[in-house]
Amino acid sequence: MSSIGEGNAIDYQTARGRDYPAIRQFTVFLENRVGQLLEVVRRFEGTGLRIVALSINDAAECAFVRFVVSHPERAREILERAGLSIIETDLxxxxxxxxxxxxxxxxxxxxxxxxxxxxxxxxxxxxxxxxxxxxxxxxxxxxxxxxxxxxxxxxxxxxxxxxxx
Missing domain, CATH: 3.30.70.260 (ACT domain)
Known part of the structure; x- marks a missing residue:
């Protein structure tokens, strides 16, 4: 009988970091008002972060903005400090x-x-x-x-x- 983990491949669900074989998406919920997207995007100005993917789904009351950035840990900090509701998902x-x-x-x-x-x-x-x-x-x-x-x-x-x- 082998011990736990002996000879097993890496469990991706527990390995997180730059070498994790996935990328992170942030979903931000915004009021459906003019200028809301600009406010979020401006928060990354001067941080060295780049938005590398963007998707917007518009609904009557709100918009769901999904994006992938070059430095997800820093992006999460920026979004949390801004008080935005976010969901993180692996893609x-x-x-x-x-x-x-x-x-x-x-x-x-x-x-x-x-x-x-x-x-x-x-x-x-x-x-x-x-x-x-x-x-x-x-x-x-x-x-x-x-x-x-x-x-x-x-x-x-x-x-x-x-x-x-």
Whole structure:
């Protein structure tokens, strides 16, 4: 009988940090008023943080702004100090293959593993100019494992830092 953890792979659910094989998304709830998004974006001015992905879902009373930043720990501190209601979620960042239908290959791989895509949006181009998407899925560990097994390059937080960092 082996001891706990002996010979086992890293449990992604307990390993967190720049080498965690996922990226973090923040969802901020804003009043549906003119200028609210600008107020949030301005909070990152002069901090060295970059917004690398953005999605906005508008409703009658509020808007749900989802974004990924280059330094999530600092972003969380800034948003909490501002008193904003936030939710943190792990996403899979994946570079798209250089084919005529790159999303077809990503979706097919996840479907074969029965991993459901809940949300998807593009990541702003990175220094190597490869297109990439952020995916929220119903089973992140299986999704990452599946994409890596199919030779997709998944992104982690350190990939979002940019050349200058």
């Amino acid at each position: 899979i960042g994946v570079e798209l293959p250089d084919t005529s239908q790159p999303l077809l290959h990503v979706c097919t791989a996840l479907l074969q593993a029965e991993v459901n895509i809940i949300q998807a949006y593009p990541l702003i181009p990175r220094p190597n100019q490869r297109a990439a998407v952020a995916l929220m899925v119903d089973n992140i560990d299986l999704g990452i494992e599946t994409l890596r097994a199919k030779n997709f390059r998944t992104l982690q937080e350190s990939d979002l830092l940019g050349e200058e960092e």
